[in-house]
Amino acid sequence: MTIERRKTKTAKVGPLRLGSGRPVVIQSMTKVFTTDIDACLEQVRRLAAAGCALVRIAVPTRKDTQAFARIAEQAPVPLIADIHFSPERAVEAIEAGAAKIRLNPGNIRDRKDILRIIDCAAAHNIAIRIGVNEASIRDLSGRDVPPARRVTLMRKEMAGYIRLFEKAGFDNLVLSAKSADTRRTIAVNRALAEAFDYPIHIGLTHAGLPEDAAIPSAVAVGTLLAEGIGDTVRVSAAGDPVEEVRIAQAVLKPLGLYASEEPELIVCPTCGRCQIDVVALARRVRELLQTIRRPIRVAVMGCVVNGPGEAADADIAVCAAKGKGFLYREGRKIAVVPEAQLIDALRNEINRLINPSGQ
Ligand code: SF4
Numbered sequence: 001m002t003i004e005r006r007k008t009k010t011a012k013v014g015p016l017r018l019g020s021g022r023p024v025v026i027q028s029m030t031k032v033f034t035t036d037i038d039a040c041l042e043q044v045r046r047l048a049a050a051g052c053a054l055v056r057i058a059v060p061t062r063k064d065t066q067a068f069a070r071i072a073e074q075a076p077v078p079l080i081a082d083i084h085f086s087p088e089r090a091v092e093a094i095e096a097g098a099a100k101i102r103l104n105p106g107n108i109r110d111r112k113d114i115l116r117i118i119d120c121a122a123a124h125n126i127a128i129r130i131g132v133n134e135a136s137i138r139d140l141s142g143r144d145v146p147p148a149r150r151v152t153l154m155r156k157e158m159a160g161y162i163r164l165f166e167k168a169g170f171d172n173l174v175l176s177a178k179s180a181d182t183r184r185t186i187a188v189n190r191a192l193a194e195a196f197d198y199p200i201h202i203g204l205t206h207a208g209l210p211e212d213a214a215i216p217s218a219v220a221v222g223t224l225l226a227e228g229i230g231d232t233v234r235v236s237a238a239g240d241p242v243e244e245v246r247i248a249q250a251v252l253k254p255l256g257l258y259a260s261e262e263p264e265l266i267v268c269p270t271c272g273r274c275q276i277d278v279v280a281l282a283r284r285v286r287e288l289l290q291t292i293r294r295p296i297r298v299a300v301m302g303c304v305v306n307g308p309g310e311a312a313d314a315d316i317a318v319c320a321a322k323g324k325g326f327l328y329r330e331g332r333k334i335a336v337v338p339e340a341q342l343i344d345a346l347r348n349e350i351n352r353l354i355n356p357s358g359q
Helices: 037-050 062-074 087-095 111-123 147-167 182-195 210-226 241-255 278-289 339-354
Strands: 011-013 016-018 025-029 054-058 079-083 100-103 127-133 173-178 264-267 297-301 316-321 324-329 332-338
Touching: 011 127, 011 173, 025 241, 037 054, 037 062, 037 241, 054 062, 062 079, 062 087, 079 087, 087 100, 087 111, 100 111, 111 127, 111 147, 127 147, 147 173, 147 182, 173 182, 182 210, 210 241, 264 278, 278 297, 278 316, 278 339, 316 339, 324 339, 332 339
Parallel strands: 025 054, 054 079, 079 100, 100 127, 127 173, 264 297, 297 316
Antiparallel strands: 011 016, 316 324, 324 332
């Protein structure tokens, strides 16, 4: 079953195209000082190698936009400049080679400055992500807004910004409305998807340490993606940004939204029928698969009662019995192997699968 992605306008971000059902793009953000050009570039390169297609970089000062220019010259992926409060930084970052800027128009005081940024982005043919944050939502009197009204106000605020951009003739837009609350993240993005036809960037903001961020992010982002909502994704987690990319990939994969060359390992959860140390065997199989770059599916199952049925979708499966294992290829039993020889037998069968000519 394929997820039907939402039809949207297309945003052009350097060589990337976002929206209109194109593959979901994973992005992240550097977490070192931008002025430390080598360290920043190193993070950008590690992120790109991990599968991150867009990297955002903070540019709070003029020195940062100057460093941004040097980083953009060497970065292997398009860069987004993260702008807060300063129209000067936005213009500098665009001129420094940003493929997109992330802007919360709500924290640029003067409308003329927003129009100046829009003109500059149009002249350089770059995209703008309009970011609305739950934390910055206030009612007209400047007071905080109760949670129940925030989704409505964020959608309304976004509508006002979109009108402003469209009136200025600019539509190379991506939208985002971020909250640290899982349910409001889902609700506000559903509201954006219903109201506007621009690509949407999704993610929980301030999700926590990686081990705490993964599940709430998977719930919020996974729910939206399963509904076809979301064109770029960031999992916000404290620490190494590469962890953000790994979590995002882990969310996209089970939804069939991440084209990976990595093998997939399926392991039964084990139960009272288990005939073998499945966890130990699965760990050895994982090691075996680590060097393989082919999207094959290998299953390790603990018994021959339910194992074969559960492993039928795998390219190769082993179903354990007492002191031995039954080897399956594409659901068909091909061998019975003593337990001590299972890893070798699996290795041989995997090699035969990925290299059928034996060359
Ligand atoms: S494959 Fe067998 S051992 Fe594993 S969970 Fe299923 S029934 Fe239990």
